[in-house]
Amino acid sequence: MYIRTREEALENLADILALADRRDQIIQSTIRIMLCLEVEPRLFLADCQALLIEGGLENLRARRRLAVEAAENANATVGILDDTEDRLFEEVASALDALRFAGAVRQVFPAVHADRWQIARAILLYESGIREQMAEAVRGHADPARLDRAREAVETMIAALRPAWGDRLGAIRGACLETLKKSGSIDFDQLHEEAETLFELFATSDERAPQLLEALDAVDNRAHAEDLILHLRELAAAAKALQSPPPGGPGQAKEVA
Numbered sequence: 299m300y301i302r303t304r305e306e307a308l309e310n311l312a313d314i315l316a317l318a319d320r321r322d323q324i325i326q327s328t329i330r331i332m333l334c335l336e337v338e339p340r341l342f343l344a345d346c347q348a349l350l351i352e353g354g355l356e357n358l359r360a361r362r363r364l365a366v367e368a369a370e371n372a373n374a375t376v377g378i379l380d381d382t383e384d385r386l387f388e389e390v391a392s393a394l395d396a397l398r399f400a401g402a403v404r405q406v407f408p409a410v411h412a413d414r415w416q417i418a419r420a421i422l423l424y425e426s427g428i429r430e431q432m433a434e435a436v437r438g439h440a441d442p443a444r445l446d447r448a449r450e451a452v453e454t455m456i457a458a459l460r461p462a463w464g465d466r467l468g469a470i471r472g473a474c475l476e477t478l479k480k481s482g483s484i485d486f487d488q489l490h491e492e493a494e495t496l497f498e499l500f501a502t503s504d505e506r507a508p509q510l511l512e513a514l515d516a517v518d519n520r521a522h523a524e525d526l527i528l529h530l531r532e533l534a535a536a537a538k539a540l541q542s543p544p545p546g547g548p549g550q551a552k553e554v555a
Contacts, residue, residue, distance in 0.1 A: 299333060300333050300334070300335045301330060301333050301334045301335065301336075301339050301340075301343070302334075302335050302336050302339065303336070303339060304338065304339055304342060304405055306339065307330075307334070307339035307342050307343050307405075308405075308406070308436060308439050309439075310330045310343070311327075311330075311343060311346055311436050312436050312437055312439060313326075314326045314327050314330065314351070315350065315351075315433055315436055315437055316437070320351065323351045324347070324351055324352065327343060327346070327347040327351055328347070330343055331343045331344050331347065341401070342401075342402055342405045345398060345399055345401060345402035346402050346406075346432075346436075348399075349399045349402060349429060349432070350429055350432060350433055350436075354399070354425055354429060355392055355395055355396065355399075355421070355422075355425055358391075358392075358395045359388065359391075359392065362388075362391055362537075362540055365540040366540065369540070386533060387533050387536060387537065389503065389506075390499060390530065390533040390534055390537055391533075391537035391540075392422065393418065393422065393498075393499050393502045393503065394499070394534060394537055394538065394541075396417075396418035396419075396421040396422045396502065397414055397415070397418045397495075397498055397499075397502070399418070399421050400414045400415075400417035400418045400421065401414070402432070403417050403421070403428065403432065403452065404417070406432050406435050406436060406439075407432075407435065407448070407449045407452055409449055410449060410452060410453055410456070412453070412456050414498060415497070415498040415501040415502050416456050416459070417456060418498065418502045419456075419459045419461075419501075419502050420452070420455045420456045420459055422502060423459060424455045424459075427451070427455055428452060428455065431448040431449075431451045431452050432448070432452075434447075434448045435448035435449065461501070461504060461507065463507055463508055463511055466507075466511050467497075467501065469511060469514055470497055470500050470501060470507060470510060470511065471493070471494070471497040473510065473514055473523055473524075473527060474493045474494075474496040474497045474500070474527055475489070475490070475493040475497075477523075477524045477527040477528065478492060478493050478496070478527075478531075480524070481528065492531075495534070496527060496530060496531060496534070499530055499534060500530065506526075506530070509526065510523060510526050510527070513526055
């Protein structure tokens with residue numbers, strides 16, 4: 299009855315997607331998440347519930363808008379000042395959501411050899427196609443040919459989004475790391491992880507990445523590049539503060555009879 303592995307989670311997810319009623323899918327996926335004894339399958343099922351059943355990025359955007367309104371009504375500070383800032387905040391928050399969902403894509407398609415930011419770019423631009431192929435792969439996870447067709451479709455979507463500035467990835471990654479080091483505001487054991495997340499948030503956008511590269515290439519304009527990185531970090535922190543944990547968190551599975 300309990301779920302311990304990725305394979306068991308996939309089997310349960312296939313059963314859930316076979317249900318005709320969306321409400322039943324949500325109920326059953328929530329129950330199965332609570333039955334997970336290990337963190338990995340629990341997070342996988344939670345992400346698949348959010349992406350495949352509950353509406354994906356748009357549903358998370360709607361929840362975030364409600365959270366922002368609640369925070370504003372409570373006079374809380376969430377870092378949003380005007381329409382431009384609001385747009386940037388939503389873009390960064392959606393990129394974080396896509397990076398989260400990229401982990402679920404990797405679980406369904408372990409043979410896809412792409413970086414997390416590349417998968418997230420595909421989710422942001424081809425969300426419906428990614429969702430369709432993931433659902434197809436889950437339903438046909440026991441059929442190698444069916445799984446391969448879905449994987450190839452996902453790989454095609456990822457490959458179609460190779461950025462024109464792809465040869466400058468090292469410059470973006472290095473700038474994020476050096477700026478965080480210079481800021482002195484983060485513990486060393488978290489430095490590389492946070493710098494990588496900032497890099498991914500730039501790399502998922504054909505607006506943010508070229509903007510940063512332009513600042514890096516400008517003579518005597520390093521300060522502007524650092525401002526862009528630190529501003530992105532502030533927006534990401536505000537977005538993360540509004541995120542809620544998935545259902546069936548640690549310690550809850552054993553409470554289910």
